[in-house]
Amino acid sequence: MSCSAAAGLPNGLTGSSQHTAFQEKYVEEHYLGIGGFGSVCAGHRKEDLLPIAVKHIPLRKVTWTTESLNRKQQELPLEAVPNMAPEWFLANEVHAESSTVWQLGVIMHQVLCVHLPFCNPLDIMHKKLTVRRELSTECQDLLHCCLDEQPQARSTLEEMLQHSWLQQ
Secondary structure, eight states: OOHHHHTTOOHHHHTSHHHHHHHHHEEEEEEEEEETTEEEEEEEETTTOOEEEEEEOOGGGOEEEEEOTTSOEEEEEGGGGGGSOHHHHHHSOOOHHHHHHHHHHHHHHHHHHSSOSOOSHHHHHHOOOOOOTTSOHHHHHHHHHHSOSSGGGSOOHHHHHHOHHHHO
């Protein structure tokens, strides 16, 4: 069994740039077992054949911890963080419609721009949204309407559906 298969890595990860960069320098040889949070594999560094151990930690095991307003700690799977609306991080509250519009905006941005608009909580709260210039102005406008940092300024679901870019 390959180490990646034993670790239960999603297919998408094996083609990622991080995984490719790793493969340029190291060789995974065989599965050793499970330890702590993930699977452990034996391998070696290509440059000098130095033996190494590689640990694969499933993304669902990596969490981001935040403290709510009532001082209660909450953990989110790290893979969920890029989709969270800024108000969740700022006030630890979410409103269904504006949060849904935000999440749809994140998905549209990822599909249209081929990357996530924000990668971590600080980006979500403070980074200015950038979109590809090749996109039409109507498309850029829709993304900005969905990903406005102020929930009350975001489009509603109905406004989103009536947007000129979706009507074309």
